[in-house]
Amino acid sequence: MSDPSKTRIGVGVLGCGNVGSALIGLLEEQRTVIAERTGIALDVVRVAVRSATRDRNVVLADGVLTTDAASVVDDPEVDVVVELIGGIEPARELLAAALRLGKPVVTANKELLANYGAELYAAADAAGVDLLFEAAVGGGIPLIRPLRESLAAEPVRRVMGIVNGTTNYILSQMTEHGTKYHDALADAQSLGFAERDPTADVEGFDAAAKASIIATVAFGARVLAGSVYREGISGIGAADIAHAQRLGYVVKLLAIAEHVGQVEGKPELAVRVHPAMVPADHPLASVRDSFNAVFVEGDAVGELMLYGRGAGGRPTASAVLGDLIDAAGNRCRQTWTPIGGLGEAVIYSIDDLVSEYYINMEVLDRPGVLAAVAGVFGRHGVSIRSMEQEGLGDQARLVFITHQATERDVQATLGDLRELEAVRGVPALLRVISQ
Numbered sequence: 001m002s003d004p005s006k007t008r009i010g011v012g013v014l015g016c017g018n019v020g021s022a023l024i025g026l027l028e029e030q031r032t033v034i035a036e037r038t039g040i041a042l043d044v045v046r047v048a049v050r051s052a053t054r055d056r057n058v059v060l061a062d063g064v065l066t067t068d069a070a071s072v073v074d075d076p077e078v079d080v081v082v083e084l085i086g087g088i089e090p091a092r093e094l095l096a097a098a099l100r101l102g103k104p105v106v107t108a109n110k111e112l113l114a115n116y117g118a119e120l121y122a123a124a125d126a127a128g129v130d131l132l133f134e135a136a137v138g139g140g141i142p143l144i145r146p147l148r149e150s151l152a153a154e155p156v157r158r159v160m161g162i163v164n165g166t167t168n169y170i171l172s173q174m175t176e177h178g179t180k181y182h183d184a185l186a187d188a189q190s191l192g193f194a195e196r197d198p199t200a201d202v203e204g205f206d207a208a209a210k211a212s213i214i215a216t217v218a219f220g221a222r223v224l225a226g227s228v229y230r231e232g233i234s235g236i237g238a239a240d241i242a243h244a245q246r247l248g249y250v251v252k253l254l255a256i257a258e259h260v261g262q263v264e265g266k267p268e269l270a271v272r273v274h275p276a277m278v279p280a281d282h283p284l285a286s287v288r289d290s291f292n293a294v295f296v297e298g299d300a301v302g303e304l305m306l307y308g309r310g311a312g313g314r315p316t317a318s319a320v321l322g323d324l325i326d327a328a329g330n331r332c333r334q335t336w337t338p339i340g341g342l343g344e345a346v347i348y349s350i351d352d353l354v355s356e357y358y359i360n361m362e363v364l365d366r367p368g369v370l371a372a373v374a375g376v377f378g379r380h381g382v383s384i385r386s387m388e389q390e391g392l393g394d395q396a397r398l399v400f401i402t403h404q405a406t407e408r409d410v411q412a413t414l415g416d417l418r419e420l421e422a423v424r425g426v427p428a429l430l431r432v433i434s435q
Helices: 018-038 069-074 091-100 110-127 144-150 165-177 181-190 205-219 238-246 313-333 369-379 407-419
Strands: 007-014 040-048 080-083 105-107 156-162 249-263 266-279 291-298 302-309 354-364 384-392 395-402 423-432
Touching: 007 018, 007 069, 007 313, 018 040, 018 313, 040 069, 040 313, 069 091, 080 091, 080 313, 091 105, 091 110, 105 110, 105 313, 110 205, 144 205, 156 205, 165 181, 165 238, 165 249, 165 291, 205 249, 205 266, 238 249, 238 354, 238 423, 354 369, 354 407, 369 384, 369 395, 369 407, 407 423
Parallel strands: 007 040, 007 080, 080 105, 266 423
Antiparallel strands: 156 249, 156 291, 249 266, 291 302, 354 395, 354 423, 384 395
């Protein structure tokens, strides 16, 4: 029951799965503390679910649970809407309806924001209410609020991080225990870190959606998920992990958003997700298991790293609750935190990327092969920094680290290498992150 001396804010929750039930539990646990610190009594008055008969780890009063999500949005007792159902529809229409009604919205829906965030941000600003989404990117890690508020005047150069706990767990197991990819994936699934269909995680779709949101907030420009270059980790083998370790690197799936210049007054942004070789002494190299971390580089602030649990019911619910408290407080003060005007961006082509590269290839072990391979590198202007050869019976594995080269030239090199009769395959290409 609400304290009559406090301002009461009715909360409508769309979705009561892992995060939704954790949120309701946290609200009950922290009700007194929240009220004492903020003067606000947060009451969950409506909760929309797909099935009203499913057992849940929360206790709700009679009449709170419903299968009609639209009725939660429309309910006059609901002051703030929390969306935790995920996906594009019906979440998009439900949130648009809430904003039209002048109700602040809190969401953890990265897929929706990565594809339709700009129109929802504009709708929130037009209505003069909050649209908050801390939990959409880093789970329990505070990232969006620092980018939106603390670093609002900071010329951010690059945001780079590990934003998917599933892939980081898999790569950690492969690195630390020599586990094969498929075994590490099965382990992640058994522990609940990976879905039965892990495609969104292991092929980089989840991280790409988060990268688009990070880029939009960090640089104040619209970046859609479809604009993000994406590669996953399913092609990473044990040999690549071992070679990286021997060379002083750790393989991580990174989301990277960089401001690389200006084109006709518009920011030129390079936004990409791919596995990369990170120097072993870089802060991101020590991020293990299902943890996430994001490294922010700015002109004035220098380098910052935010680290913590990037997934899980309670960590994610904690971020949602923080947004909910902010939205409720702003509602009481009749103000909001605008996202600000989002401009157009020019998306930097991956072909123009300049990086060092790791290339792992398998060739027939016979005279003249190495000279032919080196000749292909030379024709495309790709300089070799180091090379190792490992015998594989009548074949050999060649491992190269290049000097800095463009993606375009490296890909052309690989195309010609695959045409050589002595080349049996090029299992891996990894970009090398400089300190």
